[in-house]
Amino acid sequence: MSREGAPVFSAKAVVKTFGTLRAVDGLSLAVEAGEIYGLVGPSGSGKTTLMRMLCGLTPPTAGEVRLLGYLMPRERRAVEEQFGYMPQERAVYRDLSIGENLLFFGQIYGMDRKRIAARTAQLLEMMNLADRSRQRADRLSGGERQRLSLACTLIHEADALLLDEPTIGLDPALRAEFWDYFHQLSAQGRTLLVSTHYLHEADRCGRVGLMQRGHLAAEGTPAELKSRAAALSGRAVPDMEDVFLVLTGARQGGAQ
Amino acid sequence: MKLHRIGAMAERVLRQLWHDRRVLAFMLLLPAFAMILFGYSFSGDIRGVRVAFVDEDKTDLTASILENLQKDEALTVRVLAPGGDPERLLLDGGYQAVIRIPAKFTSLYYAHFAMGVATSAQGRIDLTLDESDPQIAATVRKSLADALLKLGEGGPVDVQVRDLYGVEVRFIDSFAPAIMGMVVAMISTVLTLLSIVREKVDGTFARVWVSPVRRGEFILGYVLAFGLIALVQSAVVLTIGSLVFHIVINGSIFWAFLCVILFAVGSVGLGTLLSALAQTESQAVVFFPLVMLPSVLLSGMMWPVQAIPAVLRPLSYLVPLTYSNRVLRAVMVKGLAPWQEPLGFGGVLAFVVLTVVAASLVLRQRGRSTE
Numbered sequence: 001m002s003r004e005g006a007p008v009f010s011a012k013a014v015v016k017t018f019g020t021l022r023a024v025d026g027l028s029l030a031v032e033a034g035e036i037y038g039l040v041g042p043s044g045s046g047k048t049t050l051m052r053m054l055c056g057l058t059p060p061t062a063g064e065v066r067l068l069g070y071l072m073p074r075e076r077r078a079v080e081e082q083f084g085y086m087p088q089e090r091a092v093y094r095d096l097s098i099g100e101n102l103l104f105f106g107q108i109y110g111m112d113r114k115r116i117a118a119r120t121a122q123l124l125e126m127m128n129l130a131d132r133s134r135q136r137a138d139r140l141s142g143g144e145r146q147r148l149s150l151a152c153t154l155i156h157e158a159d160a161l162l163l164d165e166p167t168i169g170l171d172p173a174l175r176a177e178f179w180d181y182f183h184q185l186s187a188q189g190r191t192l193l194v195s196t197h198y199l200h201e202a203d204r205c206g207r208v209g210l211m212q213r214g215h216l217a218a219e220g221t222p223a224e225l226k227s228r229a230a231a232l233s234g235r236a237v238p239d240m241e242d243v244f245l246v247l248t249g250a251r252q253g254g255a256q
Numbered sequence: 257m258k259l260h261r262i263g264a265m266a267e268r269v270l271r272q273l274w275h276d277r278r279v280l281a282f283m284l285l286l287p288a289f290a291m292i293l294f295g296y297s298f299s300g301d302i303r304g305v306r307v308a309f310v311d312e313d314k315t316d317l318t319a320s321i322l323e324n325l326q327k328d329e330a331l332t333v334r335v336l337a338p339g340g341d342p343e344r345l346l347l348d349g350g351y352q353a354v355i356r357i358p359a360k361f362t363s364l365y366y367a368h369f370a371m372g373v374a375t376s377a378q379g380r381i382d383l384t385l386d387e388s389d390p391q392i393a394a395t396v397r398k399s400l401a402d403a404l405l406k407l408g409e410g411g412p413v414d415v416q417v418r419d420l421y422g423v424e425v426r427f428i429d430s431f432a433p434a435i436m437g438m439v440v441a442m443i444s445t446v447l448t449l450l451s452i453v454r455e456k457v458d459g460t461f462a463r464v465w466v467s468p469v470r471r472g473e474f475i476l477g478y479v480l481a482f483g484l485i486a487l488v489q490s491a492v493v494l495t496i497g498s499l500v501f502h503i504v505i506n507g508s509i510f511w512a513f514l515c516v517i518l519f520a521v522g523s524v525g526l527g528t529l530l531s532a533l534a535q536t537e538s539q540a541v542v543f544f545p546l547v548m549l550p551s552v553l554l555s556g557m558m559w560p561v562q563a564i565p566a567v568l569r570p571l572s573y574l575v576p577l578t579y580s581n582r583v584l585r586a587v588m589v590k591g592l593a594p595w596q597e598p599l600g601f602g603g604v605l606a607f608v609v610l611t612v613v614a615a616s617l618v619l620r621q622r623g624r625s626t627e
């Protein structure tokens with residue numbers, strides 16, 4: 001588990017450059033066990049890049065990234081079984097069935113077939129995909145494939161979860177279901193880092209980091225962010241979208 | 257390195273192929289198709305070259321020359337009356353060669369033996385050849401030489417032929433090993449390359465990368481899957497080879513399969529290596545001819561490496577199939593053990609080590625790089 005009470009996810013003054021582009025630019029954050037932390041920000045603000053660094057998929061240009069207290073990517077072998085990553089693209093094997101996808105991802109985490117079968121039944125029930133386990137992934141609708149992708153991330157019951165835009169492209173009802181499920185996971189003591197650019201979803205996070213051009217423009221609980229925006233603009237700001245615009249300086253003091 | 261993860265990787269690759277029935281069919285039909293196509297078009301033995309035989313001497317000796325020529329399956333001999341113009345016969349008569357035995361041939365022939373070097377007298381045969389097809393011309397020359405050699409006692413030289421390496425080896429016999437190597441190399445390289453590129457495009461590669469799967473396990477998973485497929489493909493080639501073409505296998509099937517599997521391992525390594533150079537599936541497709549053409553043209557599969565111009569010949573030794581051909585032919589045709597063909601066997605082993613090591617280095621780089 002986490003090394004000497006270290007945060008589950010942490011970043012210190014992290015920079016990631018691609019050529020001259022600073023995709024992540026001096027970002028720091030710490031996510032504690034059991035939290036649902038929402039990474040909210042517009043397209044291109046660096047959410048995916050930050051998550052990939054936290055997973056050890058790409059090293060930071062400067063600063064340090066830790067997962068459960070272990071330096072990524074150097075010490076990633078120590079934590080590789082303890083986290084699950086859901087990539088932004090619906091990363092499943094299109095030419096395998098639902099069941100075979102889950103079987104493979106369970107197997108590489110060392111689960112035996114019996115445990116995988118039990119876990120598969122449970123996950124498919126949850127994802128409303130029960131009885132479909134023989135269907136091929138390329139015959140699934142976008143939302144179904146997304147649910148399969150989430151199931152693949154959850155199969156080995158990891159404690160730390162990095163979910164990159166898990167709800168993108170889902171209808172509102174399904175999105176609400178996903179979030180209910182995230183809360184169940186967090187109630188079980190799991191830690192979630194969830195990125196989204198649906199600002200309304202920020203309301204359902206324990207804590208939110210507003211990302212802008214590679215750094216955090218603001219961070220806090222949804223209530224904190226709203227009151228800070230209210231203080232800045234001099235009026236109540238109940239809507240997360242307005243909070244974002246005020247706090248990132250796109251819109252000042254209630255002026256339209 | 258965990259066996260169960262290698263097994264999981266291999267099982268997944270095989271399941272993917274199993275679902276893709278078209279690819280599966282292709283994998284099994286390709287060896288059959290290649291064997292039949294190449295087998296029929298390159299069966300190598302030229303038959304029925306049309307030859308006109310003009311005998312102006314008419315003796316027992318010339319009769320036995322004619323008889324020898326007629327026994328040769330490469331030729332279809334027509335006996336023509338003397339007097340025709342050989343050139344006309346080639347141009348208008350539809351003949352590919354004209355053999356004319358002038359009058360007094362027999363007496364000059366025996367005079368030569370009776371008087372030895374003391375005379376310039378010598379039997380002479382006129383051979384008019386259509387040189388526009390060198391292979392046909394060579395066949396006729398050889399057949400005529402054979403016919404003269406077979407005259408037996410009294411013939412100019414007594415050549416004793418010793419056929420090494422078993423029964424008569426036909427072109428197709430030495431072609432089957434090459435087909436086996438080519439098909440296995442092509443399928444393993446191309447499907448590994450495509451499959452890994454697709455994993456990168458779809459993002460499943462990132463999932464596997466963050467999982468406990470090691471680079472070595474990743475590659476070995478592919479190796480295991482394509483090793484099995486190589487076995488099946490080799491069996492198809494050998495079955496068709498023996499059923500349709502009655503190929504002769506003088507050596508051990510065990511060693512042949514072992515060498516084919518080794519070659520498949522190297523090809524998987526090569527596919528993995530190439531996957532680092534392609535970002536998309538269409539970029540990957542560009543590599544196919546790059547792998548295939550040198551293999552077919554330079555490996556000694558169609559013609560011996562000695563027939564390749566000296567400038568290009570060093571390139572032959574950069575083509576993996578060259579080594580596979582050598583060792584598989586040594587094993588299957590000559591009945592040797594792989595190490596009795598050190599260049600071929602060593603080349604295949606080096607190919608395996610180089611590509612697999614390079615592939616695992618390249619996988620590391622790719623996994624951590626920008627995309």
Ligand SMILES: Nc1ncnc2c1ncn2[C@@H]1O[C@H](COP(=O)(O)OP(=O)(O)OP(=O)(O)O)[C@@H](O)[C@H]1O
Binds near residue numbers: 023
């Ligand atoms: N491999 C790469 N090479 C070059 N530039 C990259 C690379 N990966 C990301 N970028 C750039 O870094 C910036 C941040 O990208 P990132 O994917 O992290 O954004 P994001 O916040 O996840 O956006 P979205 O909400 O659209 O997914 C973008 O401008 C992107 O073009």
Ligand SMILES: [Mg+2]
Binds near residue numbers: 047049088
């Ligand atoms: Mg993103």
